[in-house]
Amino acid sequence: MDIRELARHLGLSIGTVSRALNGRKDVSPATRKRVIDAAKTHGYIPNQSGRTLRSGRTGTIGFMLTLEHDSAMHGDPFFMALLEGVQNGLSEHDLDLAVLLARKGEDGLTFLRRHVSRGTVDGWVLSGTQHEDARIAFLLDRAIPFVALGRTATARDYAWIDLDFEGLVAESMRLLTDAGHRRIGLVAPPATINNSQIVVQAYRAALERAGIAFAPALVHHGETDESDGEATASELMALPERPTALLLMGETAPVGAYRALRRMGLEPGRDVAVIGLRDNPACRALSPDLTCFSLDLDDLGLALARGMVAMLPGQYDATKPLVQQLWTMKLRLRQSHLAPPRVG
């Protein structure tokens, strides 16, 4: 039943029904009750597009996904599990989740402008944050609620949750340098991604702590998926002084790296130490079992949803600090890091 039918059924004007449903004061309590009861009885659902115009509320949160950046960092398995967590968190507040995908090659700001001007959603979860990320200032300037999965270079204050890349690189490097490795190859995400810079900084700090000189040839920036893991491992192992250990900061990079190593007659975990990012199904399928980090994506998704809801009008409390959380990942010690630092 639409609003016209509901109004006809009640013998009221559409305007009165609309004002009653929107809780306006110029409708008597008795009429309001009659309208709301009838709306319930007849299963009337307000047209959300209409409600958007009146109250700016769509009941939906947008998760902005930029396949190019996000796949580069995390690949596929990360996001589906994360989205399930976000969805669960939003459901608690009767909010829907719409994953909105930036078009291929499309600038993030163009995408966001389009959806903001359309009023597609009430608030945003941003992912794949870049070091210089114009989306942050755009949303802050317009007071549009959002939470970012990832930090950026901006000095401005905003809500974010990020993985503790500093911590996981430091822990991986300590494991390798304590075992005597001095030539450690690093596969980091594309340089524009904020976490790529954090990863390289943490890598360099760890080298310095261990008294090892930084060799730029050992650091590769780029996509961190399976095929890039394969290409990069090949390149790094072809260096005149090849690394004895590889640190691979992409979800499926280790799958390609194992393949590349074996093609060169090298066995991961015996001839070359390998540490990966996260124990997704692809990494769990590897043998020898991959030393990497584990992460509860349901919990992370839930935290993002709650961080987002805390920014919404009616929930936002300016006296409380913004959500700004580094999310620790837990080392999952297996066999792949065990290769001794033999120089090939």
Added chain:
Amino acid sequence: MDIRELARHLGLSIGTVSRALNGRKDVSPATRKRVIDAAKTHGYIPNQSGRTLRSGRTGTIGFMLTLEHDSAMHGDPFFMALLEGVQNGLSEHDLDLAVLLARKGEDGLTFLRRHVSRGTVDGWVLSGTQHEDARIAFLLDRAIPFVALGRTATARDYAWIDLDFEGLVAESMRLLTDAGHRRIGLVAPPATINNSQIVVQAYRAALERAGIAFAPALVHHGETDESDGEATASELMALPERPTALLLMGETAPVGAYRALRRMGLEPGRDVAVIGLRDNPACRALSPDLTCFSLDLDDLGLALARGMVAMLPGQYDATKPLVQQLWTMKLRLRQSHLAPPRVG
């Protein structure tokens, strides 16, 4: 610049500007040209929520994802790659893609009703089709454009694209029965999913062709992810007369199955033949390499997008047949199916 500012700038009423932008006949051609030129110059973007009310067009297509069903069938890696293809296809027509996630435990019809009443999107791509799927009739009855990824039991005519499960099960079974296997364990998706029924029918037909009696104990319905693959392989291999081959119709089920087999001291491909569904990164990480099927998800996504666009008002041509395509997957012969039919 919003419509109010544009009207003020032009010295026209908001109504005139709106009518000009909507191409209405009651505005003079000269005024229309002035308004459109000014809108271009000042970067005016119409408020989409307003346009929705007027023309029912949001410029966005919804991809309905039911994490429970879709993960059961395909797991994570399938959808991210598919969505990239759908997105590319929609971009050709300047349409956006919104992935809308059904809430946990939420009925698909409740979800769809809510979004249709809100006018969230112009059309739908449905996935995870059930054998009895009320969404199909709901959308057909309301003449809402959609295309389904998957078939259903309904006799009504609608646009769909589905993977050729008949073909891939027949090809897998021929491979195994030709090699002499007579006890073949099957892990099929949950029974409510339409493809689950297709898989079991094709499995039974293949047994009949090979003169092998059907043993219900060898068929397992359920989730087809990694942990279910592990549990199911354990159960099947614990049968008094255990299977000599496993056919696993889930994306990451083989990862768990390999683990379960090894825990029992059985080597996949040597002691037990294994055939999987699709060569995603997790399956490519397995060793011995998994015999399974390959599929170009970019192409499939593109086909879904084009099938969807063909249903939209202005594109729909009632004289043309609806898109109804079985999508063939190509056998990727590796080592895991090579175990001989030794009875343990």
